[in-house]
Amino acid sequence: MEFPAGFLEKYEGILGEEFPAFKASFDQPAESAYRVNPLKAKTADFPDAIPNSRLGHYGKVSGKSIAHATGLVYSQEPAAQAVAELAAPRPGMRVLDLCAAPGGKSTHLLSFMENEGLLISNEISGKRSKILVENIERFGAKNTVVLNESPERLSKVFPDYFDLIVIDAPCSGEGMFRKDPDAMQYWTPDYPLECSILQKEILEEAMKMLAPAGSLVYSTCTWAPEEDELMTSWLLEQYPSLEKTAETKCWPHLQRGEGQYLARLKDRREKDDRPKLKAAKSNWNKGQKELWQAFEKEALTVQLHGVYQVFGDQLYLLPEATPDLGRLRIARNGLHLGTFKKNRFEPSFALGLALRPDEVKQHVSLNESDFARYVAGEALPGQEATVKGWVQVLSEGNGLGFAKVANQTLKNYYPKGLRFYI
Numbered sequence: 056m057e058f059p060a061g062f063l064e065k066y067e068g069i070l071g072e073e074f075p076a077f078k079a080s081f082d083q084p085a086e087s088a089y090r091v092n093p094l095k096a097k098t099a100d101f102p103d104a105i106p107n108s109r110l111g112h113y114g115k116v117s118g119k120s121i122a123h124a125t126g127l128v129y130s131q132e133p134a135a136q137a138v139a140e141l142a143a144p145r146p147g148m149r150v151l152d153l154c155a156a157p158g159g160k161s162t163h164l165l166s167f168m169e170n171e172g173l174l175i176s177n178e179i180s181g182k183r184s185k186i187l188v189e190n191i192e193r194f195g196a197k198n199t200v201v202l203n204e205s206p207e208r209l210s211k212v213f214p215d216y217f218d219l220i221v222i223d224a225p226c227s228g229e230g231m232f233r234k235d236p237d238a239m240q241y242w243t244p245d246y247p248l249e250c251s252i253l254q255k256e257i258l259e260e261a262m263k264m265l266a267p268a269g270s271l272v273y274s275t276c277t278w279a280p281e282e283d284e285l286m287t288s289w290l291l292e293q294y295p296s297l298e299k300t301a302e303t304k305c306w307p308h309l310q311r312g313e314g315q316y317l318a319r320l321k322d323r324r325e326k327d328d329r330p331k332l333k334a335a336k337s338n339w340n341k342g343q344k345e346l347w348q349a350f351e352k353e354a355l356t357v358q359l360h361g362v363y364q365v366f367g368d369q370l371y372l373l374p375e376a377t378p379d380l381g382r383l384r385i386a387r388n389g390l391h392l393g394t395f396k397k398n399r400f401e402p403s404f405a406l407g408l409a410l411r412p413d414e415v416k417q418h419v420s421l422n423e424s425d426f427a428r429y430v431a432g433e434a435l436p437g438q439e440a441t442v443k444g445w446v447q448v449l450s451e452g453n454g455l456g457f458a459k460v461a462n463q464t465l466k467n468y469y470p471k472g473l474r475f476y477i
C-alpha cells in the first residue's frame with residue numbers, strides 16, 4: 056500500500072517497537088462485520104459473534120439479502136461498533152447523535168433504546184442526511200427525528216437538553232486507510248491539526264446541549280493524537296465539570312478491526328431542573344384524524360401514541376416528549392405514517408418496516424423467490440381469497456412495507472428508488 060508522505064514516519068515515532076506489526080496489518084484485508092437489530096420481531100442464528108459485543112458478528116452481509124432489506128442486520132466494521140456499545144443509552148433517554156450519517160452509530164444507539172425516549176440523529180450534509188433517513192427507517196425506528204443542521208443552530212434550540220451526546224467527529228480518517236485507500240488523498244502531516252480545529256468548534260456547540268449529569272461520547276476513526284487524546288485533554292481543561300470515565304483506542308495490529316478512538320466524559324454537575332422547552336404539538340385537522348383512525352382500525356391491532364404532524368399531504372408521528380423543532384431543517388419528522396389521498400389514507404413503507412407483525416391485522420409472507428419479485432417491483436398474483444385490503448408484507452418474519460391485496464393479487468408499493476434485481 057502507498058502511504059502519503061510523512062504518515063509512516065509519524066507512526067514509527069509514536070509506536071516504536073510496535074510499528075512493524077502496525078505496518079504489516081495494512082497487508083491484511085480489512086475486517087468486515089455487522090450487527091443484529093434487536094428491534095426486529097424475528098431474529099436468526101448468526102455465526103461468529105464478536106467477543107464482548109452484545110450484537111456484533113464478524114463477516115459480510117449482502118445488501119440484497121432479506122436480512123438487510125428488512126433491517127435485521129447493519130454492516131459495520133468491528134472497531135466502529137465499540138462507540139455505541141460504550142455509549143449504550145437506556146430506554147427513555149434524550150440522545151443526540153450530532154454527526155450521524157450514514158447512521159452506523161445512530162442505529163446502534165437505537166438498539167439499546169427499545170424505541171423509547173428520543174434520538175435526534177443529525178447530519179450537516181443534505182445529501183448524506185437522506186442516506187441517514189433510509190438507514191433509520193430500515194432499522195424500524197419509532198422514536199427518531201433526523202435533522203439536517205449545523206451544530207450552531209442546534210445548540211440554540213436544545214440548551215442543556217440531552218442525557219447523552221455522541222460526537223463521531225469528521226476526522227483525518229487514518230483508521231479507514233486499509234478499508235478505503237481513497238481516504239488517504241486528503242492526508243498531509245498538517246491535516247490532523249486542521250481537523251482538530253473543526254472538532255473543537257463542534258464540541259463547543261455540543262457542550263451547550265449537554266444536560267447536567269449527562270454523558271458525552273467522543274470518537275474518531277483516526278489514530279492522530281491531535282484529534283484523539285489531546286482533544287479529550289482539551290475538553291477536560293475547558294469544562295472542569297467533565298470527568299473521563301472511559302478511553303479506548305483500536306489498532307489493527309492489536310485487534311480484529313479498523314482504527315477508532317473513543318472516550319466517554321461524564322458531567323458532574325448536579326442533576327437539576329432543565330429549562331422547559333416548548334413541546335411539539337399535533338397539527339392535523341378533524342378530517343385527517345378521521346382518515347388515519349379509519350386506517351388504524353381497519354389495518355392495525357394497536358393504537359399509536361405521540362404527536363401527529365402533517366406536512367403537505369404526509370402524516371408523521373413524533374415521540375410524545377419531542378420539543379418544538381422550530382425552524383430547524385427536518386429530514387425525517389419522526390415516523391412517517393403515510394399519505395392522505397382523496398378520502399383515504401395510504402400507509403408508508405417506513406410504517407411497514409417499523410411495526411411488528413403482531414401490531415398489524417393481515418400479512419402476506421414472501422418466500423425467497425417472491426421476495427426477489429417483490430423487491431423488483433412486481434405484483435404478486437395468487438394470494439388467498441380471504442385476504443383483502445392493506446397487508447404488511449413479511450419476509451423471514453419481519454416487515455418489509457405495506458401492500459394492497461385486491462382480487463387475490465398483491466399490488467406492489469415497494470418504493471421505486473429502493474427496487475433492485477437479484
Ligand SMILES: C[S@@+](CC[C@H](N)C(=O)[O-])C[C@H]1O[C@@H](n2cnc3c(N)ncnc32)[C@H](O)[C@@H]1O
Nearest residue numbers: 154155156157158159160179180223224225257
Ligand atoms: C465520521 S462521519 C460520521 C459517521 C456516522 N457517525 C456513522 O457511524 O455512520 C462524520 C460526519 O460529520 C459530518 N460533518 C462534517 N462537518 C461537520 C460539521 N462542521 N459539523 C457537524 N458535522 C459535520 C460529515 O458530513 C460526516 O457525515
